[in-house]
Amino acid sequence: MASNLLQGSLPIPPQSIVFYDVANNDFNGEISLLFCNMNLALLDLANNNLSGMLPQCLGNSSALERHFPALVKGTASVEGSHFGPVTNHEFPNLCIIDLSHNGFSDMLPFNYLENWNFMKFVNETNQTYFEVSSASPTEFIYSYQYKITIFSNGVELKYLKTPYLLRLIDLSSNRFEGEIPAGIIGKLRGLHFLNLSNNTLNGLIPSSVGNLTALELLELSENQLSKSILSNLAQHNFLAYFNVSHNHLMGPIPLGQQFNTFQEDSYQGNSSVKEM
Secondary structure (H helix, E strand, O other): OOOOOOOOOOOOOOOOOOEEOOOEEEEEEEEOOHHHHHOOOOOOOOOOOOOOOHHHHHHHHHHHHHHOOOOOOOOOOOOOOOOOOOOOOOOOOOOEOOOOOOOOOOOOOOOHHHHHHOOOOOOOOOOOOOEEEEEEEEEEEEEEOOOOOEEOOOOEEEEOEEEEEEEEEOOOOOOOEEEOOOOOOOOOOOEEEEEEEOEEEEEOOOHHHHHHHOOOEEEOOOOEEOOOOOOHHHHOOOOOOEEOOOOEEEEEOOHHHHOOOOOHOOOOOOEEEOOO
């Protein structure tokens, strides 16, 4: 049912369904609590017009967590919502979360970030890609290799197969406010992509971001961040994309390694940022 022009409320599938993929449609309304009674291995609701909050019961689904730790990818247009209270199961095996282009507000979800243990280290595994598989009652094996598309300031990255070791947080284009939690962010050492752009975050870029040596993308543009750009980011060998434009930053642009490859538009809209 994915990638059609289907409209209306989200259809409730029979309980025998293992994969539920209705991404890229025009479904609206809230996610029914009836999904809590299913043994889904994959749930993809991306790029619809759903509203309300994600049912907390989805966090207790052992099948979703076992087969694909990224559980749910970006329900669109969650207007005026915020992350609910912390429960006893906060997706500790989460590897990829994309809730961009919604209406989430309030502070960044500190308690959730703290519990995303799979983002704190890189696993050694023989598994190359995320793959969801399950046997039906007739022992027929279903297999689904998960696709993902990442957008950042006009850059589009498409993965026809999602690398198993990929670690990604995209909370961009919401209404999050307050400071970036320094202590928690610095623990997510396995992160490859961090996108917090187009929110109303303020304060400093935490020095603990310098601990994220696996980062390939750091996107913090369109916020209200102040002070200087971290000089120790210049030592990040894998940082291929960096954008802090349209903030209130000041001081010199770090020199060396990857920073020598970034264009001026990575810093524009910060009146006091200048080259060293």
